[in-house]
Amino acid sequence: DGGITQSPKYLFRKEGQNVTLSCEQNLNHDAMYWYRQDPGQGLRLIYYSQIVNDFQKGDIAEGYSVSREKKESFPLTVTSAQKNPTAFYLCASTRRLAGEAGELFFGEGSRLTVL
Amino acid sequence: KQEVTQIPAALSVPEGENLVLNCSFTDSAIYNLQWFRQDPGKGLTSLLLIQSSQREQTSGRLNASLDKSSGRSTLYIAASQPGDSATYLCAVPPGGFQKLVFGTGTRLLVSP
Numbered sequence: 001d002g003g004i005t006q007s008p009k010y011l012f013r014k015e016g017q018n019v020t021l022s023c024e025q026n027l028n029h030d031a032m033y034w035y036r037q038d039p040g041q042g043l044r045l046i047y048y049s050q051i052v053n054d055f056q057k058g059d060i061a062e063g064y065s066v067s068r069e070k071k072e073s074f075p076l077t078v079t080s081a082q083k084n085p086t087a088f089y090l091c092a093s094t095r096r097l098a099g100e101a102g103e104l105f106f107g108e109g110s111r112l113t114v115l
Numbered sequence: 116k117q118e119v120t121q122i123p124a125a126l127s128v129p130e131g132e133n134l135v136l137n138c139s140f141t142d143s144a145i146y147n148l149q150w151f152r153q154d155p156g157k158g159l160t161s162l163l164l165i166q167s168s169q170r171e172q173t174s175g176r177l178n179a180s181l182d183k184s185s186g187r188s189t190l191y192i193a194a195s196q197p198g199d200s201a202t203y204l205c206a207v208p209p210g211g212f213q214k215l216v217f218g219t220g221t222r223l224l225v226s227p
Contacts, residue, residue, distance in 0.1 A: 043215075
């Protein structure tokens with residue numbers, strides 16, 4: 001089955017530690033995204049990548065880093081510089097369409113809790 | 116800057132009712148509008164995608180309409196069921212390549 005796989009589903013971190021969230025897709029999508037969801041605030045874009053080896057900051061990139069070495073993979077690292085990392089993180093992907101915007105698909109999410 | 120608003124924030128209805136969820140956006144220069152469903156603790160599931168050239172899309176009991184000139188979209192759910200209980204979100208790309216701007220959603224509860 002084609003889809004987006006995020007892991008781990010739940011993650012606990014001590015303050016001062018970096019953690020990496022995995023996102024893998026087998027949909028052959030070019031573009032991938034990371035969103036953060038907090039109660040009452042909706043989804044906010046952290047980083048996005050339209051092609052391999054290229055990515056851009058979203059609205060709340062501070063304290064996060066990403067890489068895009070393979071088309072299928074877009075891991076997100078939450079660094080110790082992120083002041084309030086406890087949140088629900090969602091990965092998404094879409095095809096690139098000339099002159100249009102394709103349908104966005106999401107993974108099941110990763111819930112990060114800082115202890 | 117594109118802003119997306121969803122009203123109402125929460126809705127509770129008895130099973131069997133037809134209902135309408137509303138989505139408003141401030142910048143009408145959009146490529147498309149997408150409706151999603153989110154169950155508690157889960158990711159988002161795409162329900163319907165309406166391209167800017169379309170006026171509506173249908174999938175089963177769901178019908179979404181788009182009026183770009185007025186900056187509005189509605190999601191119509193016919194004959195609601197308890198399994199429809201979830202949060203429904205709309206999103207639009209603000210004139211660029213799929214940098215979607217999301218509304219904060221409508222939380223729907225359908226009682227048996």
